[in-house]
Amino acid sequence: KIEVMKIDKLYHFIAGIEITAFFLLFSTNIVAMTVVISVAFAKELFDKFIMKSFFDTVDLLFTILGGVVTIGTVNLIKLILMA
Helix, strand or coil, X not given: CHHHHHHHHXXXXXXXXXXXXXXXXXXXXXXXXXXXXXHHHHHHHHHHHCCCCCCCHHHHHHHHHHHHHHHHHHHHHHHHHHC
């Protein structure tokens, strides 16, 4: 069961990366983070009210963390390339 939990958190982290990277292609950091936070909340609300599971705050945080890491990485790369 612990391995399944670790994989689930990894999936949330990767989803955060993918969502943020996609929106960074044609918008700002703030828009990309707003979208990833909104999608993460929507997913957890879906799990709670539609799937009759529970709102998993850790899943929410891992999805958002994927977004934060992506924005940080992209901005670091831009900074390096500008130097």
